[in-house]
Amino acid sequence: MIEGTAAPGFGQVRDAFEIVAVREPGLEAQLAVYKDGRQVVDLWTGLSGDSLLALFSSGKGAVHLVVAMLVQDAVLELDRRVGDYWPELGVDITLRELLTHRAGLIGVDGGFTSEELADDRLLAERLADQAPYWKPGTAYGYHAFVLGALVGEVVRRATGQSIQELYRERVREPYGLDFFLGLPLELESRYLPVLPAIEQQPLPDPHSLTGIAFNTPTDLVELANTRAVRALGPSSAGSVGNARGLARMYAAAISEVDDRPPLLRPETLGEFTKPHSAGVDLVTGEQDHFLLGFEAQAVRYPRLGRDSFGHSGAVGAQAFADPRRGIAYSYTRRRFLAGGGGGAPENVDLVAAVLDA
Structure with a gap:
């Protein structure tokens, strides 16, 4: 059932992955782990190790990595007002507050069209004049479909390049990553369409903060399986790749x-x-959800170092780095889970096996 390799000392990770596959017949998933810059786990079941999957908000990890590099280069300043970069934005916040989902710009009145959800530039245009859904800086809530567009517009104003271009030039191409914000047409044959959950969950009230943030009643399966979304690579929810690419x-x-x-x-x-x-995410209800941009991984997996950082994706994908241990981890799957993202439950056992190894 399980294909791929695990380095000596990581056999128990393969065993844990096989248990996950037995528990969910028909599972199509990938698992990749690096230790100190060397790949030690490369496993898959039900598909190929180089199959490309819709990974949704996993792309926010790439966004935050690019932003961190630009801050490191002194191109961006975390405590500078966003309006200094993007004067047309009607909300007065710092870049730091924007990165931590405190802008209150989780959506727009009336919702976004499918065309807008596919294109970060169109999203940014709609958001520029939107009144926030809470007083900026006073609370936080997951900006599910829009954070990459908001941050990306700041990056474009500061550098003249899009997040997608910078990620490709500075990260994806130099390292040969199978993780994309904009999937080239010649790689379409490797893409496996995302599958809906076997058990459907009721949609959130479209007038609630959760419903606004997730643009209810948007069909995420249909969205991801649209070529325009994969081609343009909207950075909040349009990433495509595999476990190897994310872990690397x-x-x-x-x-x-x-x-x-x-x-x-x-x-x-x-x-x-x-x-x-600190406190409760107004959109997801999660506790202590974010570091600076990245999701706080030790909240979900307490054995990880407190500085572990990464991001999940709506199909149950999870990817992160634990700097103290030198671990980089990625689990990806093709079929939606009932209940959506946040990292599929099987990540708990898989992460534990990695740490034990």
């Missing part, structure tokens, strides 16, 4: 990979892995 991205962030130094210096890691969101 996080490995490159913290470790030497292919004789290249880590993308993030210790002081940058220290800044971006500080807790920034």
